[in-house]
Amino acid sequence: MNDEANRPRIERASALAAELRAILGKLKRKLREHGGRSDLAPSQVSVLLRLEKDGPAAVSSLARAEGMRPQSMSAIITSLLESGLVSGSPDPNDGRQTLMSLSRECQKFLKEGRAARQDWLTTTIQEKLSVQDQEKLAAVLELLARLVED
Numbered sequence: 438m439n440d441e442a443n444r445p446r447i448e449r450a451s452a453l454a455a456e457l458r459a460i461l462g463k464l465k466r467k468l469r470e471h472g473g474r475s476d477l478a479p480s481q482v483s484v485l486l487r488l489e490k491d492g493p494a495a496v497s498s499l500a501r502a503e504g505m506r507p508q509s510m511s512a513i514i515t516s517l518l519e520s521g522l523v524s525g526s527p528d529p530n531d532g533r534q535t536l537m538s539l540s541r542e543c544q545k546f547l548k549e550g551r552a553a554r555q556d557w558l559t560t561t562i563q564e565k566l567s568v569q570d571q572e573k574l575a576a577v578l579e580l581l582a583r584l585v586e587d
Contacts, residue, residue, distance in 0.1 A: 471557035472550040480505075480513055485522060485543060493536040495528060522546070 477485075484499060494502070500510035514537055517523040522543040525535040539547075566574060 468554045468558065472554045473546065478513075481517060481522075484510075484513055484517065485539065485547070488523065488537060488539050489544075489547060493526070493538040495534045495536060497534075499537065 480503070483503060487499065487502060488494065491502070496510050496514055497507050499514070500507040503510065514523065517537075518525070521540055523537050524540045525537050528534040528536045562571060562574070
């Protein structure tokens with residue numbers, strides 16, 4: 438197919454992409470509203486999620502993983518320490534370093550936030566979508582999963 442014949446397909450895909458991004462952005466904001474503590478910066482959230490996923494880590498390792506300078510990561514960690522969301526303990530393999538990990542308060546915060554978002558979304562789906570619409574949503578989710586497959 439030449440470019441001119443393909444143009445309607447490209448324009449349709451572009452319009453779908455724009456609409457999908459807009460809708461997902463709204464959904465993300467709604468989930469954030471219903472998930473609790475929203476006063477954290479995106480960089481702080483990213484560090485907390487990395488610690489949750491990968492486990493305790495030194496500030497220098499976190500900086501490398503997040504693609505930032507150690508000084509910038511130190512500022513983020515300091516604010517998280519002050520908020521009681523992370524704690525530090527000596528690295529058993531290198532006593533000169535401190536391993537940062539999630540505090541119990543943070544683990545509870547993450548768990549409760551996820552539960553609140555899940556509850557809100559479950560209730561919203563039940564209230565706004567018929568059984569048939571829920572089946573359509575299930576089919577759409579399969580398509581979305583295909584979009585992000587590697």
